[in-house]
Amino acid sequence: MITITSNIDGKQFSLLEVKDALEPLGFVMNGNWEYDHAYIDYKMGDNHGDQQYLRIPLKSLQGDLGSDNARIMIGTPFLLDHEFKNDVDEEGNIGSVSASFNQFKPPEDEDAPFPEEYIGKAKDIMSEAEAALANEDVI
Numbered sequence: 001m002i003t004i005t006s007n008i009d010g011k012q013f014s015l016l017e018v019k020d021a022l023e024p025l026g027f028v029m030n031g032n033w034e035y036d037h038a039y040i041d042y043k044m045g046d047n048h049g050d051q052q053y054l055r056i057p058l059k060s061l062q063g064d065l066g067s068d069n070a071r072i073m074i075g076t077p078f079l080l081d082h083e084f085k086n087d088v089d090e091e092g093n094i095g096s097v098s099a100s101f102n103q104f105k106p107p108e109d110e111d112a113p114f115p116e117e118y119i120g121k122a123k124d125i126m127s128e129a130e131a132a133l134a135n136e137d138v139i
Contacts, residue, residue: 002079002114004054004126008133009076012061016068021132025125027056035064038072042125044079044118052115053080054122056129077129079114079122 019029022040032039037059044052057075064070 002119004077004079004123006074006077006126006130008056008074008130010073011133012071012073013133014068015058015065015070015072018058018072018074018133019068021135022056022129025128025132027129033058033065035066036060038065042122042129044122044125045115050081050115052118054078054125055080074133077126079119081114 018040025042027040027042029038029040032041037057039055039057041056042054044054046052054077056077058065058072059075060070061073062071065072
């Protein structure tokens with residue numbers, strides 16, 4: 001994990017303001033949230049099973065993150081590489097019940113080394129995110 005210094009670290013917004021500012025840039029929240037904290041991600045790459053993200057943590061200050069009206073504080077952005085297993089079950093020994101519950105494999109390494117070629121791009125994307133959020137009302 002590589003942290004990125006940002007002028008939005010510690011700033012407060014509504015969740016809707018963050019989504020409205022960052023989703024047009026390619027950031028997504030998906031199922032990446034709990035009621036009190038979340039991450040909004042920008043997928044940088046998908047190299048041979050690895051997935052690289054620029055991730056911005058969000059912490060709820062008021063309300064739960066199931067509501068766009070929640071007040072949130074932005075944490076320190078960071079770069080993350082999820083290294084996924086590429087192995088195949090050669091014999092195909094998985095039953096239909098197991099397959100219905102185990103559809104997605106977990107990362108083999110949730111904090112794999114981040115590829116150097118994406119670091120500069122991530123900083124550029126973070127600058128765009130800062131500019132987009134500068135247009136929102138900051139508390």
